[in-house]
Amino acid sequence: MKKESDFFDRPKVRKTLLVMFVVSFIILLVSDFFVHKHSYFYWDGIPAFNAVFGLVGSLSLVLIAKYLRPLIMREEKYYD
């Protein structure tokens, strides 16, 4: 067994990463109100539209996939 890092298991590192993420998210959200938009449709020019779209889109993606699972999931040996 060679040298082993536990960098991402340290609570301090995890907390720092989380804080960095939240802070940069807030900065981005605020700056989105001031940036000049080249929007193609009236709604994608709304500030923070992409953030909401990314959030809602991903939530629905996973939830739809989750409820699709009983329909398409089979055991590993299904085709054997």
Add this chain to the structure above:
Amino acid sequence: MTSIFPPAIVFILGALIIPFLKGRLKSVYMLILPIIAFLVLRGIPEGNYVIAQIMDKDLFLRIDKLSLVFSYVFILVTFIGIIYALHVKESGEHIAAFVYAGSALGVVFAGDLITLFIFWELLTIAALFIIWSNRTKAAQSAGFRYMLVHLFGGVSLLSGIILRVVETGSTDFGYIGLGGLSSYLILLGVAINVGIPPMHSWLVDAYPEASVTGTVFLSAFTTKAAIYVLARAFPGEEILIIAGVVMAVFPIFFAVLENDLRRVLSYSLINQVGFMVVGIGIGIPLAINGAVAHAFADILFKSLLFMGVGAVLYRTGTAKGTDLGGLYKSMPITMIFTLIGAASISALPLFSAFATKSMIITASGKEGMTVVYFLLLFAAAGVFHHAGIKIPFFTFFAHDSGKRPKEAPLNMLVAMGIAAFLSIFIGVYPQALYSILPNMVDYVPYTADHVISQLLLLFGAFTAFAFLMYTRIYPPEKRSINLDTDWFYRKAAPAVVSLIGAPLGRIYAWLSRAILETLPGFLTWFSKNPIGAIKISADSIMLSISGGNKEAQKRLQKEKAAYPGTLKEWSISTAVSIALVIFAVYMILFFS
């Protein structure tokens, strides 16, 4: 005839020498081959060159901007893929890889339909041998299915080509456009290689079954060579926009559920190719540039991701999400390279797809295609979800699997390093890639608006992932497979065959038993003592009519037990006399 040496031939003929070389010499030779191909290519100015003739038809080599971009990235990824595979001692897979890459070069330089078809088929055969060189039973049967699907595509392409040559009298391969049966047949043949649903399942079926090194090659060539043909022959066809959007959207649902990480990557391959197909369908210069640029970037970051997951598979023996986790502790370099691949496919600013995928989405916005624009945006968030987060998260972080594999071998790290460097290079300095694109387009990816809105999209998606993981709503990884359209030929078709086949088989079995066993058996039994046999039969009938008379039953049993009994032996002379009498009667009748 000109004395041009086609770059495709460098690879295909060059591959034949590989089995005669050993050790370091073989490695050096394989690394030099792509360099030779590149130098040969640089030595040929743009233009059309007649290479040979078949049945009065010229076979062309065409070098223009569109074919050059594809050939550059094909040669580049061959070089990277060979470095990644240097530890493989057997020559078989290397030969197949070079023939495969050479065929892809042949496709992009084909100036006529005959050359196109020849290399198209060679591409399929070489891919098949790459799949088979994994030598597992799963790879073997996946290879057969791969072959059947692509043979169908090849036949469709060939029929289209023949019809077209008869209609137009020319074998020239250029813009075709939809209209008439021949063009539809050609498009169908190409669509199978592109992986347009429902003809996509060969990809997720076969690619994850190939070897660690083979999959890297497979991911690069077949679909992208087909994208080249679409861009050449069918730009601006509206049906491609619809097909592309479906391709970009539907695989992300499968990718979220899939447990085999190489299969997740195969779904994301379809999703990325979907963006390219949309770009070609939109057809304006910006969109075509976007499709080509994204193909270039995708070949690099997709091979990088396959290499990262492949290295993990090579070291741990598994690529299943359920069995992995916490590998960053012992494979940190592989983790960093995989993260770079993940960032590139997710179009994070400063990584390649940010500068390429956005051209396609922008083009759809410029053309006012509201639905397309938002579905592509959704697909972009979705790809971040499964390729950007899921792949690295479940492999290197998540729950600790307890596995502590060694870091990937040096050659694999070097190959991943090159692909990672190029993915960042394109992201940081996209002008280098833009300058070799087929159309002159002024596109600036780095605007404050674009950077911020893209980051917000990804941050939003990441927040969703974190929320779902934290609340445990995220569907846990499960050992399973997911049904896809290959179900139709793997389950439904065999079921239909057995549905029709089973009754037919039963009839056949009954007939053959009646004719070959029951009837001769009866005749043998009967001829042993015809009189006794008739008597038994008559008694049985009488018994069944009279209804269970005990005495008759006993008598019948006795008769059966005594059968055939001793027959009265006739002397030979009697038999001959009877025969002579019959013969005499026959003669009299005949001559009278």
